[in-house]
Amino acid sequence: MPAFPPRQLAKALAGLHPELFIVGPEDLEGRHPGEHPDNFKGGVMAQPATAAAAAALVAWCGEHGVAIVPQGGLTGLVGGNVSRPGEVILSSARLNRIIAIHADEMTVEVEAGVTLAALQQAIAAHGLMTGIDLGSRGSATIGGMVSTNAGGILAFRNGVMRHRVLGLEAVLPSGAVLSDLTRVVKVSAGPDLKHLPIGGEGAFGFVTKVVLKLDIQRPAKATAFIGVADAAAALAVIGHFRSLAGITLEAAEMMWPRYIRDHAALKGFDLSWLEDGAAALLIEVSAETVEAATAALEQGLESLWEPTGLQGGLIAQSLDQARKFWDLREDSGFYYANLPGAPSFDIAVPPTFLDAYVAGLSARLHAVGPGYDAYVYGHIADGNLHLTVIRPGPVREEELRAIEAAIYTGIAQAGGSFSAEHGVGLEKRHAYLTFGNPVKQALARTLKQAIDPNGIFNPAKVPF
Numbered sequence: 074m075p076a077f078p079p080r081q082l083a084k085a086l087a088g089l090h091p092e093l094f095i096v097g098p099e100d101l102e103g104r105h106p107g108e109h110p111d112n113f114k115g116g117v118m119a120q121p122a123t124a125a126a127a128a129a130l131v132a133w134c135g136e137h138g139v140a141i142v143p144q145g146g147l148t149g150l151v152g153g154n155v156s157r158p159g160e161v162i163l164s165s166a167r168l169n170r171i172i173a174i175h176a177d178e179m180t181v182e183v184e185a186g187v188t189l190a191a192l193q194q195a196i197a198a199h200g201l202m203t204g205i206d207l208g209s210r211g212s213a214t215i216g217g218m219v220s221t222n223a224g225g226i227l228a229f230r231n232g233v234m235r236h237r238v239l240g241l242e243a244v245l246p247s248g249a250v251l252s253d254l255t256r257v258v259k260v261s262a263g264p265d266l267k268h269l270p271i272g273g274e275g276a277f278g279f280v281t282k283v284v285l286k287l288d289i290q291r292p293a294k295a296t297a298f299i300g301v302a303d304a305a306a307a308l309a310v311i312g313h314f315r316s317l318a319g320i321t322l323e324a325a326e327m328m329w330p331r332y333i334r335d336h337a338a339l340k341g342f343d344l345s346w347l348e349d350g351a352a353a354l355l356i357e358v359s360a361e362t363v364e365a366a367t368a369a370l371e372q373g374l375e376s377l378w379e380p381t382g383l384q385g386g387l388i389a390q391s392l393d394q395a396r397k398f399w400d401l402r403e404d405s406g407f408y409y410a411n412l413p414g415a416p417s418f419d420i421a422v423p424p425t426f427l428d429a430y431v432a433g434l435s436a437r438l439h440a441v442g443p444g445y446d447a448y449v450y451g452h453i454a455d456g457n458l459h460l461t462v463i464r465p466g467p468v469r470e471e472e473l474r475a476i477e478a479a480i481y482t483g484i485a486q487a488g489g490s491f492s493a494e495h496g497v498g499l500e501k502r503h504a505y506l507t508f509g510n511p512v513k514q515a516l517a518r519t520l521k522q523a524i525d526p527n528g529i530f531n532p533a534k535v536p537f
C-alpha cells in the first residue's frame with residue numbers, strides 16, 4: 074500500500090502553489106499514456122507552470138518521502154516514464170513557452186515542455202533550425218530530449234542533445250533551482266554540472282528551461298533512395314557527399330533487406346528497382362538551390378554506381394515522393410501490429426564495424442533458436458542501429474537474456490554502446506548492469522546518492 078493513495082495525494086498537493094496544477098486519477102483515466110501503457114499508473118500528475126511551482130512540489134515530496142517521475146512528451150521507448158501508485162508524475166506540459174529567440178547569435182531559450190516540432194516551426198521564421206531532429210518531433214519535448222540525450226537524424230553531423238545545450242535550469246532533488254542559463258558555447262569555469270541532468274533520465278532533477286544552440290536552415294534539398302550491398306558501400310556514398318564543396322549531407326539512414334522488403338510490402342511501395350538482397354540507403358543533401366542539390370545527387374550517384382556496386386536507386390521528383398521515402402524509415406514501428414511487444418534494441422558501434430556486427434548478429438540470433446532474425450535499420454552515419462527481433466513479445470525471461478547476449482556481445486569491445494539514444498529506463502536495466510562499465514556505474518551511484526540521497530527522483534529505472 075503506498076503511503077499516499079492517489080486520491081489522497083492529489084488532495085494533499087492541491088493548493089500547494091498557485092502555479093501548480095494537479096490532475097487527479099479521474100482526470101488521468103482515459104488519457105493516452107504515450108509509448109508505455111503504465112506511464113499513468115501513478116494516478117496523480119503535477120503540472121507546474123514555473124520553476125518555482127516545480128520547486129514547491131519537489132520540496133513537499135522530499136519532506137513526505139514521495140517519489141517523483143518526470144514526464145515530457147511520453148515518446149520515450151524504454152519505460153523511463155512508468156509511474157506507480159504512490160508516486161507523483163511531474164509533467165512539463167505547462168512549461169511550454171519559447172522565451173526568447175536570439176536569431177543573431179543563433180540560440181534559443183525555451184521551456185522544457187515545448188515540443189521539438191513547435192520549436193522547429195517558431196525558429197524556421199528566422200531561417201534557423203534546431204540542428205537535431207527525431208521522428209517523434211510532434212510530441213517529444215525539449216526537456217525529454219535533454220533527459221534522454223536524444224540523438225536522431227542529424228547527430229552524425231551536429232552531435233547529440235548534449236552538444237546542443239548551452240544552458241539549463243533544473244529543480245534539483247533538494248528543491249533548489251539550478252539556474253545555469255548561459256548562452257555561450259565556451260564555459261571553462263570548473264566542472265560543467267549542467268551535463269548531469271543531460272542523459273540523466275529524470276534521476277537528477279526536473280529540467281525546466283534550456284538554452285539551445287541553433288543552426289542555419291538549408292531548405293533546398295534533394296532526396297534519394299539507393300540500393301546498397303552493405304554498410305561499407307553506404308559509407309562510401311556518405312563519404313562522397315560529405316566531401317563535396319557547396320553540398321551538405323543532411324541525412325543518411327539505412328534499412329537492411331528484411332526491414333525494407335517487409336515495410337515496403339506493407340505500404341505498397343514499389344521496390345522492383347531494388348536488387349534482391351540489397352539494403353536501402355536514404356540520403357538527403359542540401360545546396361544553394363533544389364536544382365543544384367538534385368544535380369549533385371545525380372552526378373554523385375552516377376560516379377559511385379560502379380565503384381560502390383550500387384543496386385538500384387530513385388531520386389525523389391517531388392516533396393511528396395521524398396516524404397514517402399522518409400515514411401519507410403520513420404514509421405519504423407510498422408512491425409508492432411504483427412509482433413506486439415517484440416523485443417527491440419538501440420545500439421551504436423563505430424560505423425566501420427557495422428557489417429561485421431550485423432553478420433555476427435545474424436549468426437548469434439540463429440544460435441538462440443531456429444528462425445530467429447531481426448529487423449535492422451538506423452542512423453548509419455553514426456553507427457546507431459535500431460533492432461527489433463522478429464518475434465511477438467513478451468518473450469520469456471530466459472529467452473530475453475539469450476537475445477540480449479546475442480545483441481550486445483562485442484559492442485563495448487568495439488567501442489560502441491549498448492544504448493545509443495533511447496536511454497536505460499526500465500527496459501535496459503539488465504543490460505546496464507551486465508554490459509555497462511562497473512567503474513562508471515559506481516561513479517554514477519556516488520553522484521546519485523550525493524544529489525538525491527533519499528532516491529525520490531525516478532526510482533527503479535537506471536539502477537544506481
Ligand SMILES: Cc1cc2nc3c(=O)[nH]c(=O)nc-3n(C[C@H](O)[C@H](O)[C@H](O)COP(=O)(O)OP(=O)(O)OC[C@H]3O[C@@H](n4cnc5c(N)ncnc54)[C@H](O)[C@@H]3O)c2cc1C
Nearest residue numbers: 145146147148149153214216217218223224225275280494
Ligand atoms: C516514432 C519515434 C521516433 C523516435 N526517434 C528517435 C530518434 O531518432 N532519436 C532519439 O534519440 N529518440 C527517438 N525516439 C525516442 C524519444 O522520442 C526520445 O527519447 C525523446 O527524447 C523523449 O522525449 P519526451 O519528451 O517524449 O520524453 P518522455 O518520454 O516523456 O521522457 C523520457 C525520459 O526523460 C525524463 N524526462 C522527461 N522530461 C523531463 C524533464 N523535464 N526533466 C527531467 N526528466 C525528464 C523521463 O522521466 C524519462 O525518463 C523516438 C520515439 C518515437 C516514438
